[in-house]
Amino acid sequence: MNPRPADEAAIEAAAAELAAGRLVAFPTETVYGLGGDAASAEAVAAIYRLKGRPADHPLIVHVSGAEQARKWARWNDAAQRLAEAFWPGPLTLILERQAEAPGWACGGQATIGLRSPSHPVARALLAAFERLGGSGVAAPSANRFGRVSPTRASHVIDDLGDEAPLVLDGGACGVGVESTIVDLSRGRPVLLRPGGLDAARIEAVLGVPLGAADAAAPRASGTLEAHYAPRTPLELVPAGVIAARLGELAARGIRAVVWSRSRPGRGEAAWEPAEAGSEAYARALYDTLRRLDRAGFDRILIERPPDGGDWAAVADRLRRAAVGAPARD
Template sequence: MARLLDAHNPQHLQQAVDALADGRLVAFPTETVYGLGADAGSDVAVGRVFEAKGRPADHPLIVHVPNVECAYELASALPPVAQKLIEAFWPGPLTVIVPRRPGVAGAAAGGQDTIGLRCPAHPVATSLLEACAQRGILGLAAPSANLFGRISPTTAAHVAEEFGDDVLVLDGGACEVGIESTIVDCSRDRPVLLRPGLLTRGEIEAAIDEPLLERDAEAPRASGTLEAHYAPRAKLRLMSADILQTALQVLGENLPKLALYSRTVRAPRGMLHRRMPDDAAKAAHELFAVLRELDAQGVSLIWVESPPSAPEWDGVRDRLVRAAAA
C-alpha cells in the first residue's frame, strides 16, 4: 500500500516537501481531486509521473502553483483573458492554458509550447506548494493520482488502492468539489473551453466578458480531454431515464451483475443502487467515489441515468460520457 502521511502534521508535510525536492512523487489533495505531484521543473521527476500512471508522455499535465508570481515564472506571458480568469477564480478549480516559457517544464507540457496552470484552493495544497516554492520548486505537475484512464481519486484511500510503496500520500480528507478543474485555453486569439468542471460556462463568460468557443482541431492537448477517460473496470452505460426504465423492465427478475446510479429511476428489488443527488454540485462531489464503490462490488455493468441538460451539470455529464466511451 502507499504510505499515508497526515497532511496536518508539520513534520509529515516537510517529509513530503523533501521527497518532492529529491525528485520523488507525492500525492496530495486539492479541492477537485487528489493529484500525483512531481517537481514540474524536473523532466526526470515528471517522467516518473507518466511511468507510474501509465500515461502517454505527450499527454500534458496541469502544473499547480501557489500564486500568480510563480505562474509568471512558468509562462512566457499571461494573456489578458487569462489574467481576468485568474483574478476571478484563483485560487480555485480553474486551469488556464497559456504560452509556456521556453526551456521550462517541457516534459510537464507534453512537449507543447503551451502549459496548463492552476492555483488550487485546498489549504493542504496551498501549504505544500508554498513550502515547495521556498525550496525553489515553482510548481507541481500533478494529474489525478490514479492509473491512466481510470476513476479519479477523491480520498487518500482511493490513491492507496492505485499505487505501491513508492508513492507518499498526504491525507487531507475527502475533496470538496469531486471532479477535475475547468480548463480554458487562453493561448490563442479567442478563449476556448477545453474541459467543463464545477464552474459553468456562464460564470466564465461573465468574468471575461466574451463568449467561450468550442474546442477545435487547433486546440492544444489538455488533461482529461481524451474521448475515453475516468472509467471503472465495469462497463458503464449512460442512458436517458425513459430508456433506462425500459431496459430495467425488459430485465424483469433476471438481474445480471448490474449496478444502477440514477436520479428519477427506481431500482428493482435486490439490485445494487445508489441515488444520484438532484443538486449538480453534490453529484460532482460524490461521482467518482460512487463509481469506485459500485466497481468494488464486482459488478460487470453500471447503468447511469443521464444528468439534466442544465449547464451546471456539464462537468458531471462530461465525466460520465468519457467513462462510458472506455
C-alpha cells in the same frame, strides 16, 4: 504509515520529497494529484511512468499564484482577469510557455497548463516547496491512466498500491471533479474541458463567450474520448427507460446496479440513490463509481444527467467513463 495525515510535519516531509526529485500524492479541492517537480525531467518522467500515461498527454503545473505562473507562461490580460477572479480555485489556464521554462510537463507542445489550487494542504505544500527553491508541481490525478479519479487518500492507495509515493491525507475533496480548462493561447478564449468552475462565470468575467474546442486546440489533460472509467461496463440511460433496460438485462442473466434519482420500476433491482443537485452529485461521483465498480455487478446503469449548465462537468465525465469502460456484450 501511508497515507499520512497532512499535518505540518507531513507537509514539510512531502516538500522535501519533491525537492529531492521524488513524487508525492496530495489533495486538491478537485481530486488528489500525483505531484512531482515540474522543472525536473526525471520527476515528470516518473509521473508518466507510474500512471502509465501517454508521453504526449500534457500535465497541469500547480503554482501558488500569478507571480509563479508568470515564470512558466506568457501572461496576458485575460489570464490576469481570470486569476484575480478565480485563483486559487478549480480553473486551469492554457498559455504559451515561456521560452526558458522547462517543457517536461507539456506533452511536446509550446503551451502549458497552469492552476493555483485552493485546498489548504495543496497550498501549504506549494509554499513549503517554494521555500526549498521549487517553482511548480506537475500533478495529474493520482490514479492509473484512464481510470476513475481519486477523491480520497484511500483511492490513491487502492490504485497505486505498493508503488504509491507518500500520500498526504487531507480528507475528501470538496469539488470532486477536475478543474475547468480554458485555452488562452490563441486569442479567443476556448473551453477545453468543463469542470469545477461553471463556464458561465468565466464568460461573465471575460465579457465574451467561450469558444468550442477545435482540431487546432492544444491537447489538454483529461480530454481524451475514453477516460475516468470503471472496470465494470457502464451505460448512461434516460430515466424513462431504466426499468425496461433492467428487464432486458435480467432476461439475459446480467446483474445490474442502478444509480438514479428515483428508485427504478423494478423494485428488486440494486439501487444507489443519486444526489439531486449538481454540486453534491459531483462531490459523490468518483467515490460512488468506485464503490459500484467493487460491488460485483455485471453492469452499472446510470441515469443520464442534464447536459448543460451546472451539470456540464458531470455529464462530460460520465460520457467519457461510458466510452472508456469495457465493451458491453
